[in-house]
Amino acid sequence: MTRSHFTRRGVMKTGAATGAGLTLPTIFTGASRAQEQGFTNAPTGDTVTLGFNVPQTGPYADEGADELRAFELAVEHLNGEGDGGMLQTFSSKELDGSGIMGKRVEFVTGDTQTKSDAARAAAQSMIQKDGAVMISGGSSSGVAVAVQGLCQDAGVIFMSGLTHSNDTTGKDKKANGFRHFFNAYMSAAAMAPVLESLYGTDRKAYHLTADYTWGWTQQESIAAATEALGWETVENVLTPLAATDFSSYIAPVLNSGADVLVLNHYGGNMVNSLTNAVQFGLKQAQANGKDFQIVVPLYSELMARGAGENIAGIPGSQNWDWKLENERGSRYTGTNAFVQSFGQKYGFPPSQAAHTCYAQTLLYADAVTRAGSFNPCAVVEALEDFEFDGLGNGPTLYRAADHQCFKDVVVVRGKENPDNEFDLVEIVEVTPTEAVTYEPDHPMFAGGELGECNPGA
Amino acid sequence: MEAFLLQILNGLDKGSAYALIALGLTLIFGTLGVVNFAHGALFMLGAFVAVTMSRLLQLSHKASEPSGTDFLGNPRYEDVLYVQDIFGAELGQTLVDWAVPVSILVAIPVMLLIGFVMERGLIKHFYKRPHADQILVTFGLAIVIQEVIKYFYGANPIPTPAPDAFRGSFDFGVLLGFDPNTIIYPYWRLVYFFFAAIIIAAVFAFLQFTTFGMVVRAGMADRETVGLLGIDIDRRFTIMFGIAAAVAGLAGVMYTPINPPNYHMGMDFLVLSFVVVVVGGMGSLPGAVLAGFLLGILESFASTTWATTAVPGINQIIIYLVAIAVLLTRPRGLMGRRGVMEE
Numbered sequence: 185m186t187r188s189h190f191t192r193r194g195v196m197k198t199g200a201a202t203g204a205g206l207t208l209p210t211i212f213t214g215a216s217r218a219q220e221q222g223f224t225n226a227p228t229g230d231t232v233t234l235g236f237n238v239p240q241t242g243p244y245a246d247e248g249a250d251e252l253r254a255f256e257l258a259v260e261h262l263n264g265e266g267d268g269g270m271l272q273t274f275s276s277k278e279l280d281g282s283g284i285m286g287k288r289v290e291f292v293t294g295d296t297q298t299k300s301d302a303a304r305a306a307a308q309s310m311i312q313k314d315g316a317v318m319i320s321g322g323s324s325s326g327v328a329v330a331v332q333g334l335c336q337d338a339g340v341i342f343m344s345g346l347t348h349s350n351d352t353t354g355k356d357k358k359a360n361g362f363r364h365f366f367n368a369y370m371s372a373a374a375m376a377p378v379l380e381s382l383y384g385t386d387r388k389a390y391h392l393t394a395d396y397t398w399g400w401t402q403q404e405s406i407a408a409a410t411e412a413l414g415w416e417t418v419e420n421v422l423t424p425l426a427a428t429d430f431s432s433y434i435a436p437v438l439n440s441g442a443d444v445l446v447l448n449h450y451g452g453n454m455v456n457s458l459t460n461a462v463q464f465g466l467k468q469a470q471a472n473g474k475d476f477q478i479v480v481p482l483y484s485e486l487m488a489r490g491a492g493e494n495i496a497g498i499p500g501s502q503n504w505d506w507k508l509e510n511e512r513g514s515r516y517t518g519t520n521a522f523v524q525s526f527g528q529k530y531g532f533p534p535s536q537a538a539h540t541c542y543a544q545t546l547l548y549a550d551a552v553t554r555a556g557s558f559n560p561c562a563v564v565e566a567l568e569d570f571e572f573d574g575l576g577n578g579p580t581l582y583r584a585a586d587h588q589c590f591k592d593v594v595v596v597r598g599k600e601n602p603d604n605e606f607d608l609v610e611i612v613e614v615t616p617t618e619a620v621t622y623e624p625d626h627p628m629f630a631g632g633e634l635g636e637c638n639p640g641a
Numbered sequence: 642m643e644a645f646l647l648q649i650l651n652g653l654d655k656g657s658a659y660a661l662i663a664l665g666l667t668l669i670f671g672t673l674g675v676v677n678f679a680h681g682a683l684f685m686l687g688a689f690v691a692v693t694m695s696r697l698l699q700l701s702h703k704a705s706e707p708s709g710t711d712f713l714g715n716p717r718y719e720d721v722l723y724v725q726d727i728f729g730a731e732l733g734q735t736l737v738d739w740a741v742p743v744s745i746l747v748a749i750p751v752m753l754l755i756g757f758v759m760e761r762g763l764i765k766h767f768y769k770r771p772h773a774d775q776i777l778v779t780f781g782l783a784i785v786i787q788e789v790i791k792y793f794y795g796a797n798p799i800p801t802p803a804p805d806a807f808r809g810s811f812d813f814g815v816l817l818g819f820d821p822n823t824i825i826y827p828y829w830r831l832v833y834f835f836f837a838a839i840i841i842a843a844v845f846a847f848l849q850f851t852t853f854g855m856v857v858r859a860g861m862a863d864r865e866t867v868g869l870l871g872i873d874i875d876r877r878f879t880i881m882f883g884i885a886a887a888v889a890g891l892a893g894v895m896y897t898p899i900n901p902p903n904y905h906m907g908m909d910f911l912v913l914s915f916v917v918v919v920v921g922g923m924g925s926l927p928g929a930v931l932a933g934f935l936l937g938i939l940e941s942f943a944s945t946t947w948a949t950t951a952v953p954g955i956n957q958i959i960i961y962l963v964a965i966a967v968l969l970t971r972p973r974g975l976m977g978r979r980g981v982m983e984e
Contacts, residue, residue: 432944492800
């Protein structure tokens with residue numbers, strides 16, 4: 185665990201050297217002011233403002249709403265309200281319910297619309313007009329990369345929400361940006377052994393891939409992982425993000441010689457392509473003397489709900505699942521505390537998008553407290569190589585080299601007979617951190633530099 | 642050969658949706674002279690009639706005895722459907738299973754009513770305004786309808802499956818003497834195609850073989866003269882607006898099992914349907930149907946791997962390329978009438 189007090193210590197030394205003859209209260213006042221100057225949106229009053237940038241309109245609005253619920257809950261807990269949620273289980277005990285460094289937490293929200301330009305405009309407005317010292321949230325890698333770049337330039341911290349592209353902490357990584365969510369490489373690495381045990385090593389895969397940053401990296405990752413098993417990639421067809429009917433893409437699959445269809449799709453794309461694949465009988469089909477299989481590398485509870493019974497039996501991966509602690513034990517401590525807290529407040533279990541946003545808010549608040557400063561560079565130093573536990577994913581590392589969290593990955597499968605509308609997936613395997621860890625200079629993440637942290641003004 | 646037949650089949654169901662929406666658009670334009678950008682929203686509203694019907698049929702109360710615990714560990718009470726209370730377990734379940742076809746009966750009056758209200762409440766005030774004003778107000782209306790639906794139903798797609806009897810797919814390959822699994826086509830898409838054919842035939846028959854239809858056609862050809870004969874053509878045109886809304890709504894109802902509906906689905910079809918109308922010829926009903934199927938099939942072919950490999954992105958621009966080609970060679974569209982939008 186890295187603890188950084190450099191700012192406070194430096195400030196105290198400066199204060200001691202220059203404060204001879206001054207009264208004690210004046211030293212503290214002067215020190216406090218000096219410490220919190222020299223960076224963007226340094227909080228001056230008794231409150232601090234966080235900016236939550238989520239899709240409130242557009243196709244991911246439901247996921248955005250769930251993220252916002254989690255943010256509100258996190259703020260409530262930081263301010264000492266409610267049952268405290270994961271503050272009780274978090275391994276770091278710096279947060280005591282008195283806000284962040286004694287400042288009551290307030291928040292403003294922006295609407296990303298799942299469009300990069302709209303998301304940047306919303307983030308900019310929250311930074312410039314509302315004085316947000318940190319931006320978090322989002323449900324798309326394109327948006328995350330765009331907002332991360334903006335936050336780097338503006339000198340505020342970006343704690344990304346749901347973003348799964350390798351690029352976010354790969355070629356587009358930034359010193360001011362941090363990702364708690366897992367990525368496409370990790371999905372593929374976690375799923376490969378499960379796919380091997382379910383479907384063997386002699387398979388021919390046909391990929392349908394959403395034609396944007398996340399889809400490309402997801403396809404590259406899962407193709408590499410399955411080819412390493414011995415699978416052959418028969419075809420990779422890029423589908424437009426705006427596509428709604430995938431029948432033209434699905435229909436040729438059975439004649440292609442493939443016996444597995446990999447849907448590198450998310451959101452509405454995933455719901456529609458999976459629905460179309462099931463309509464075209466792929467789940468019942470036979471190819472190469474084997475049962476035809478469908479794989480969806482990235483699962484989302486909300487999307488699973490949209491796809492309905494079509495997801496039954498289909499494997500995929502998740503960053504977290506609300507049943508994790510009950511089914512896999514105390515290693516995933518924090519899960520039940522969060523589910524209880526969220527469920528009591530909203531009446532249903534949280535999604536993985538909600539979980540990652542809640543965790544990111546706590547991690548930021550904790551880092552500020554440990555650093556003793558809201559200065560982004562102090563926060564970066566506090567988060568880099570920070571090891572923690574109790575936030576639902578088991579022991580986790582925020583790696584300094586790329587600002588990516590490393591933790592266990594959950595492999596799931598659509599439940600055949602769900603008990604209720606929330607119980608849509610069953611946990612098949614939890615792949616340990618070591619199996620999904622890669623070197624910072626892995627070719628799939630190459631091409632970018634973290635650079636220097638930017639404190640802004 | 643198999644791939645060729647497969648893409649034709651694929652194009653038919655997409656073309657069916659385009660044709661039904663474009664047919665309604667053309668009816669409204671041909672009768673009222675209004676360019677209705679809210680027509681996609683009517684398609685979406687039809688789909689949500691099916692969603693609503695499905696939810697109504699699944700209204701339930703809690704069982705008196707708990708059966709396990711919920712996700713928070715509290716006692717969980719099973720949901721018991723009211724339709725099963727009323728009609729018995731088997732018939733109740735059948736009604737739930739057939740929610741989409743049952744919705745057709747509800748969608749017709751609902752969509753007629755929505756059409757009347759839309760026309761009388763808003764659109765009639767824009768008859769004498771420029772087309773640009775009509776486009777702006779109807780587009781605005783579409784956005785309002787969309788946001789209202791999102792408010793009540795959320796942004797996520799809502800699965801609304803076909804009845805059990807129509808799930809799965811039909812192996813055309815075997816029927817035509819090819820190997821099994823070479824030409825697979827889902828049953829419900831076949832149903833959709835035949836349903837669209839019946840609706841289109843019904844609309845044409847209504848216009849061709851009824852006195853009402855004859856008057857409407859006369860009004861479309863020369864509104865002023867029909868008015869001078871003492872016929873209240875406006876009232877008939879209002880009814881035609883309602884019928885066009887019902888056609889779009891029915892297209893939406895039956896589309897729900899093909900792709901789970903969401904609040905945005907109307908916009909996905911709207912622009913393409915306008916291109917269909919332009920390619921078919923503004924004001925031409927047969928043109929709209931012909932262009933709907935033609936562009937649906939072309940779009941299907943353009944999405945094949947060999948097409949996208951040969952010309953990357955062709956699947957996204959094929960319809961517009963065809964539109965440009967048709968308008969350059971036949972400025973009034975495939976079956977456009979002289980004088981329409983030419984004043």
